[in-house]
Amino acid sequence: MLSNPATIPLSSRTLHDLADRIRIHRQQRGYRWRRLDPGRQALLALAHLRNGDTYTRLAAGFEIGVATAWRYVQEATTLLSTAAEDLETAMRRIRLLAYAILDGTLIPADRVADRRPYYSGKHKRHSVNVQVIADAAGRLVWASAALPDRRTT
Numbered sequence: 001m002l003s004n005p006a007t008i009p010l011s012s013r014t015l016h017d018l019a020d021r022i023r024i025h026r027q028q029r030g031y032r033w034r035r036l037d038p039g040r041q042a043l044l045a046l047a048h049l050r051n052g053d054t055y056t057r058l059a060a061g062f063e064i065g066v067a068t069a070w071r072y073v074q075e076a077t078t079l080l081s082t083a084a085e086d087l088e089t090a091m092r093r094i095r096l097l098a099y100a101i102l103d104g105t106l107i108p109a110d111r112v113a114d115r116r117p118y119y120s121g122k123h124k125r126h127s128v129n130v131q132v133i134a135d136a137a138g139r140l141v142w143a144s145a146a147l148p149d150r151r152t153t
Contacts, residue, residue, distance in 0.1 A: 010046060014046065015046060016042075018076060021076075021079045021083065022042055022076060022079060025075070040062065041072045041076060044073065045072060045075075055069045058073075087142060090133060094133060094135075094141060097135055100136075101135070102131070103132050104131045105129075107127055107129075107146065108125060108126070108127050129146070130146055
């Protein structure tokens with residue numbers, strides 16, 4: 001039995017912000033009952049996004065089904081993406097900063113049905129490429145959509 005199903009290095013502000021977004025979304029949709037409360041759903045989604053925990057492990061840790069874990073993560077990810085700035089707004093913010101940090105990261109992906117565009121010969125694995133802009137303190141300003149690692153142009 002797990003006493004703490006997920007340990008992730010994030011601030012409680014991040015957890016509460018996502019939990020509030022989930023709570024508002026549930027009230028707007030009129031959901032009466034869910035297996036996990038908004039705080040636990042936020043922790044589940046952040047554990048997946050931050051640590052890359054599999055849906056099977058999350059389902060076991062939070063005592064829910066695998067499909068429910070997947071649905072909760074997808075719902076939270078959608079809520080986070082709607083709150084994100086677009087590139088034009090981010091660029092206006094960046095112009096006010098002394099400097100910004102631009103970096104890219106490769107995120108492993110499981111693309112069974114559509115293998116070719118997501119396979120990187122250089123890294124020898126399926127992955128997506130995400131470009132990120134951060135401020136001087138390392139806070140996220142903007143992140144691109146996930147692009148196939150191998151670009152054919």
